[in-house]
Amino acid sequence: MVISGSFAVKICTKIYKRGDVMFKLLFKNMKAKNWVSVIAIFLLTICEVYFMMQIVTYISLLTKAVQDSRQNGVAEIWWYGLYMVICAILMAAVEVIIRFVASATASSTVTGIRQKMYERVNKFAIADFASFSTESLITRTTNDMQNVHLAWLTFLKTAFLAPVVMVWSVILLLQYANASLTIVTAVWLVILVVTVIILLMMLTPKFAKVQKLTDALNVASRENLTGVRVVRAFNAEEYQEGKFEKVNAAFTKVQIFAGRTLSVFTPLVMMVMSGLSLSILWASAYVLNGMDMEAASQAFSATNAFVMLASQIIMSFVLMVTLIVIWPRAAVSAKRIDEVITHEVSVLDTENPVEFKEKGTIEFKNVGFAYPGTDKEAISDISFKVKQGETIAFIGATGSGKTTIINMIPRMADCTRGEVLVDGVNVKDVLQSDLRDRIGYAPQRGFLFKGIIKDNIAFKNPDMTLQDIRWAAEIADADGFVMKKRNGYDSEVAQGGSNFSGGQKQRLCIARAVAAKPEILIFDDSFSALDYKTDKTVRGRIAEELPDTTRVIIAQRVGTIMDADQIVVLDHGKMVGIGKHYDLVRNCPVYQEIALSQLSKEELGL
Numbered sequence: 001m002v003i004s005g006s007f008a009v010k011i012c013t014k015i016y017k018r019g020d021v022m023f024k025l026l027f028k029n030m031k032a033k034n035w036v037s038v039i040a041i042f043l044l045t046i047c048e049v050y051f052m053m054q055i056v057t058y059i060s061l062l063t064k065a066v067q068d069s070r071q072n073g074v075a076e077i078w079w080y081g082l083y084m085v086i087c088a089i090l091m092a093a094v095e096v097i098i099r100f101v102a103s104a105t106a107s108s109t110v111t112g113i114r115q116k117m118y119e120r121v122n123k124f125a126i127a128d129f130a131s132f133s134t135e136s137l138i139t140r141t142t143n144d145m146q147n148v149h150l151a152w153l154t155f156l157k158t159a160f161l162a163p164v165v166m167v168w169s170v171i172l173l174l175q176y177a178n179a180s181l182t183i184v185t186a187v188w189l190v191i192l193v194v195t196v197i198i199l200l201m202m203l204t205p206k207f208a209k210v211q212k213l214t215d216a217l218n219v220a221s222r223e224n225l226t227g228v229r230v231v232r233a234f235n236a237e238e239y240q241e242g243k244f245e246k247v248n249a250a251f252t253k254v255q256i257f258a259g260r261t262l263s264v265f266t267p268l269v270m271m272v273m274s275g276l277s278l279s280i281l282w283a284s285a286y287v288l289n290g291m292d293m294e295a296a297s298q299a300f301s302a303t304n305a306f307v308m309l310a311s312q313i314i315m316s317f318v319l320m321v322t323l324i325v326i327w328p329r330a331a332v333s334a335k336r337i338d339e340v341i342t343h344e345v346s347v348l349d350t351e352n353p354v355e356f357k358e359k360g361t362i363e364f365k366n367v368g369f370a371y372p373g374t375d376k377e378a379i380s381d382i383s384f385k386v387k388q389g390e391t392i393a394f395i396g397a398t399g400s401g402k403t404t405i406i407n408m409i410p411r412m413a414d415c416t417r418g419e420v421l422v423d424g425v426n427v428k429d430v431l432q433s434d435l436r437d438r439i440g441y442a443p444q445r446g447f448l449f450k451g452i453i454k455d456n457i458a459f460k461n462p463d464m465t466l467q468d469i470r471w472a473a474e475i476a477d478a479d480g481f482v483m484k485k486r487n488g489y490d491s492e493v494a495q496g497g498s499n500f501s502g503g504q505k506q507r508l509c510i511a512r513a514v515a516a517k518p519e520i521l522i523f524d525d526s527f528s529a530l531d532y533k534t535d536k537t538v539r540g541r542i543a544e545e546l547p548d549t550t551r552v553i554i555a556q557r558v559g560t561i562m563d564a565d566q567i568v569v570l571d572h573g574k575m576v577g578i579g580k581h582y583d584l585v586r587n588c589p590v591y592q593e594i595a596l597s598q599l600s601k602e603e604l605g606l
């Protein structure tokens, strides 16, 4: 008994805690109007139960009227019937209103949460994305959100009804106090509760697994779709299918288990309901058997009402069961959503931002950075200083840390050691938005947004004139191919820019960075997809049109960076040389090696 008691407490605590995650998430994100709706639903539920109980009372009265109809006639029966119909109509009307309000409230609350989640993810730095995979973030915003929505909607529609019906029925039942009937009802309820708890214990861990497997399914599908060209080229369809099948099979297995376990519920509840009615009737027959005709007739209408009320209790429990089944899954989802919303973003804005002191300058002081989850620094002891209008270039083998270094400038990540200064102040001491306002950035992998070309270039300022857009595109040598398109700057851009070649994407990304007319321009390997002549023309135009803009260029080709004011040579995350091309090509062995692999001694002037 003691063991089962502590077992029950343990389970209840577990259920409470799971519920708590849901409520925590919902309550934190509910607006005042949502609370008003919840209270309205509660009051409407009381109305609904009032009409429901009126019907039960009339049934009892009707039974009696039928018994007395020989003496009193049938008029009374008609009246009671009419009252019951009116109550039923009113009950249905209230029910419709409740569902209406519940749907609106659930949608509104969940929309708020989804918005919050989106905003939080938008603030994520590189390190934060490492904590959640892209696929998991997508599942969390879609599938998990749906689970929470469904559970909250079911809660609003049913959660108040069950307790109100139960309390009301118990109060009414006390009128017909009868020990044997009460015991019969209690026994069946206990059977129901115990079975529900056992089923829940079996299901809850599976729900957590279902969500994890949904993530895995998304990874498998997404990878296959985004990498479709590679899959085709390598005839790897079967290999990919195998990977997908494995996840799919695991997912199906868990789903089938959950489905089968859940399918026990309805028959079980039906069985309890029938069992309860039968037992009550049997117990009443037993009680009535010993009475004379007059007393039995009186007791019969009471027994009838008892059966009705007991059924109401079970019915309200059935509604609760639906909720109890959905809730654990939603709680797992709510936890996953809450993890994202409450995730401490690693790059945060300072409370007391300071003013920028200079214009267009960058300085690194002994900067080191280790990616999350690694002890080894990807870059270490990086120090350099760039003045306004100067060009600094980074060169080094793949994986030498070039992208990592320039990511520190617009605070895509915060350095783990040392200091990064832009315009004379530490980047951590200014607002991220102010900092990024001063920086134009073309990423290593040209990325375009679905829409039209014009909007992609005028990304920073949607009100930009077509003249300015064309000016930027001309600098990036993109105007030519854009104008050749039938709709010019209004031409469609497919998702991810998939209807453009690699070089065209790069040029549009350069145009986007230039169009913002920033103080500092960062090009992460943006020129590598251009032929050497175009590369030179574009760099020349940038220098000409934006002479005061500081340029940070990562390049693979020595030719691209030869005329830079400073060249930083990187090797395994460390600076192995800094200076002008002329000096480096003579004094820096790593640079010399790179240079000689691309150009002849004569071209290098050696």
Ligand SMILES: Nc1ncnc2c1ncn2[C@@H]1O[C@H](COP(=O)(O)OP(=O)(O)OP(=O)(O)O)[C@@H](O)[C@H]1O
Pocket (backbone or CB within 6 Å): 126, 371, 372, 374, 378, 396, 397, 398, 399, 400, 401, 402, 403, 404, 405, 444
């Ligand atoms: N998100 C990440 N998590 C962990 N390690 C990373 C991450 N991104 C890069 N690295 C590691 O940091 C090192 C530097 O990478 P980085 O991208 O800066 O190189 P890179 O010089 O830009 O190379 P490439 O010329 O190929 O673009 C590499 O060894 C890489 O494995």
Ligand SMILES: [Mg+2]
Pocket (backbone or CB within 6 Å): 402, 403, 404, 444, 524
């Ligand atoms: Mg890189």
